[in-house]
Amino acid sequence: MSTSALTQPGEPNALVALLGDRLRRAVPLGPLTSWLVGGPADYLAVAESTASLVEIIAAARTDGLPWLILGRGSNVLVADAGVRGLVIRVQSSATQIDAETGAVDADAGVRLASLAVATAQVGLSGLEFGVGIPGSIGGAVVMNAGAHGGCIADTIVSATVLLPDGSVTELGRADLALGYRESRFRRNRSEVVLGARFGLARREPAQCLATIAEYRQRRRQSQPTDASAGSVFRNPPGTAAGLLLDRAGLKGARIGGAMVSTKHANFFVNAGGATAADVAALIALARERVESAYGIRLEPEVELVGDWPSSPLEGAH
Numbered sequence: 001m002s003t004s005a006l007t008q009p010g011e012p013n014a015l016v017a018l019l020g021d022r023l024r025r026a027v028p029l030g031p032l033t034s035w036l037v038g039g040p041a042d043y044l045a046v047a048e049s050t051a052s053l054v055e056i057i058a059a060a061r062t063d064g065l066p067w068l069i070l071g072r073g074s075n076v077l078v079a080d081a082g083v084r085g086l087v088i089r090v091q092s093s094a095t096q097i098d099a100e101t102g103a104v105d106a107d108a109g110v111r112l113a114s115l116a117v118a119t120a121q122v123g124l125s126g127l128e129f130g131v132g133i134p135g136s137i138g139g140a141v142v143m144n145a146g147a148h149g150g151c152i153a154d155t156i157v158s159a160t161v162l163l164p165d166g167s168v169t170e171l172g173r174a175d176l177a178l179g180y181r182e183s184r185f186r187r188n189r190s191e192v193v194l195g196a197r198f199g200l201a202r203r204e205p206a207q208c209l210a211t212i213a214e215y216r217q218r219r220r221q222s223q224p225t226d227a228s229a230g231s232v233f234r235n236p237p238g239t240a241a242g243l244l245l246d247r248a249g250l251k252g253a254r255i256g257g258a259m260v261s262t263k264h265a266n267f268f269v270n271a272g273g274a275t276a277a278d279v280a281a282l283i284a285l286a287r288e289r290v291e292s293a294y295g296i297r298l299e300p301e302v303e304l305v306g307d308w309p310s311s312p313l314e315g316a317h
């Protein structure tokens with residue numbers, strides 16, 4: 001029987017041929033995000049390697065299926081209605097660390113925090129800031145993730161990128177348009193980060209690890225451990241979003257299961273049973289309160305993905 005005889009109209013045939021049972025259907029996405037909220041993906045595929053990530057995207061393109069990349073899901077708010085099309089969870093995990101030259105290559109699916117520890121242990125400095133950031137290297141490059149005065153832009157040398165035409169290219173740091181929680185990938189969703197190269201500096205392992213311990217301690221003191229997506233809003237120029245939210249009296253504010261952390265006002269936590277709509281409504285409420293108190297319109301750092309009603313963050317409180 002020819003392959004075409006097996007194809008089904010309306011089915012993602014190329015994906016089925018590539019993945020078989022590994023193409024999962026109607027998969028709840030909440031457990032794949034740090035907020036633990038959100039509805040199902042029509043289809044979910046896990047990319048365990050860079051090669052499989054490239055193949056999955058090619059198949060989705062052949063099928064004409066919209067696709068969304070998910071790293072560790074620590075900066076996204078997935079709609080309760082879920083995501084139409086294919087969600088690709090990136091779990092490619094190869095790393096190469098050259099302790100002599102400081103050249104570090106990591107697949108997009110590598111955890112930033114793990115890479116921070118692994119490089120510190122061999123006496124390479126520059127990624128210590130990432131120890132408390134629960135994202136993947138891909139997500140960290142997209143967001144130019146940063147903390148404690150450091151960020152991805154400080155040490156990234158280049159990124160390996162899948163372009164919309166299916167070709168793979170190496171883009172140098174200057175071409176990544178990295179800024180405060182910004183990169184070219186935030187504007188161009190059809191480019192995919194496959195991996196990144198960093199150039200790290202030599203430093204005593206004990207010193208690197210002491211820095212990591214200090215950063216961990218600072219986080220424990222200042223941030224909640226409940227399910228969240230880290231900072232909800234970007235800091236506006238010259239001030240901290242958390243400070244404005246705190247001064248506007250938002251700590252402890254609650255809608256459904258979503259609550260503004262009493263420990264850090266820019267962290268909105270899932271206090272139990274939150275829906276994505278609860279979180280979005282709380283974001284809208286906080287935005288309105290800060291705007292009416294200070295005339296500053298906060299911009300979300302977290303990204304809403306999936307099937308949302310229009311303008312979910314505008315609110316009407």
Ligand SMILES: Cc1cc2nc3c(=O)[nH]c(=O)nc-3n(C[C@H](O)[C@H](O)[C@H](O)COP(=O)(O)OP(=O)(O)OC[C@H]3O[C@@H](n4cnc5c(N)ncnc54)[C@H](O)[C@@H]3O)c2cc1C
Binds near residue numbers: 069135147231
């Ligand atoms: C407790 C906590 C603390 C945090 N602290 C910080 C902090 O200190 N500093 C900070 O900057 N952030 C922080 N964050 C936010 C978050 O961890 C970062 O933004 C992280 O870089 C997101 O990575 P991710 O893999 O989870 O991305 P995801 O949330 O999975 O995805 C984010 C966006 O990037 C896209 N994307 C992901 N991978 C790729 C890829 N390979 N190619 C193309 N697009 C891709 C997704 O489609 C999505 O649009 C925190 C989050 C939590 C939960």
